Amino acid sequence: MPRGGARAVSGPAPDPNALRRERKTDAAGWRTLPADGRMGDPPAWPLTEATEREQDVWLDLWEKPQAVMWEELGQVLEVALFVRTLAEAERVDARVDIKKMVRGYLDSLGLSVQGMLRNRWKIAAAAPTAVESVPAPAVRRSSARDRLKVVPSDEGA
Template identity: 70%
Template sequence: MPRGGARAVSGPPPDPRSLRSTKAADKGGWRTLPAEGREGEPPEWPLTTAADREMDLWEDLWAKPQAVVWEDMGQELEVALFVRTLAEAERADARVDVKKMVRGYLDSLGLSVAGMNRNRWKIAPALEETGAAALPDAAPSRRPSARDRLKVVPSGEGA
């Protein structure tokens, strides 16, 4: 077991609101994924014959926002391996190592919050039912200063 030193996923995940992450975003950036997900039919199943559960998972996953990136990067095989592993992990008698593999896939495919942050992906605000765009994000919050925490008392109040 290695000791000390940095690891690939050590430290906190990037935060799109932090100044450091903003500087990193200028260089490579955060990718905004469409809230409505990927449109169209899922790709052809790349592994040996799929079980019904695997095909259900396959279709559901390829409709997610993250699928836009998977398609761009040609990750059909990785997604299929995740689907097969997830279907196995769902069984009551599934081995612990299979469940750990699922967790790794969730992160690498951006299906967990940590995975989304590490991949520098965010999902666009969803459109409201009226079809209008959601309100833009509020201005980045700042830490309150000591002055902000002071209460102003008008003269003549109190005592």
């Protein structure tokens, strides 16, 4: 393992809300991805025949917001390799290095929080639904007097 010096992903991840914004790396800006995810059919599976698990993960991944960028950047093969590696890593007897590869794919494809920050991707706020936009009725709080319990006196005893 190398000692000292900078690493490709060393240091804190970029923060879109940072107070200091004059860094050279900020010139690229942040990309906001649609909260609804990518629309349309997924690309054709580029590897040898997919297992049922691989097919399920493939379909799910191409509906995510990050899939908009994968398509734009031509990462179909990288996503397929991630799916295949993930399916292998899920096995009980999976090797540790395979599990580490999955973590690397999660970051590079922006599927982890750290990966989203490093790629400078943000997901847009979801539009409120009709149910969310109706304010809840105000709850009437009881007064201190209402909370007091009346205790009968034993005057007749």
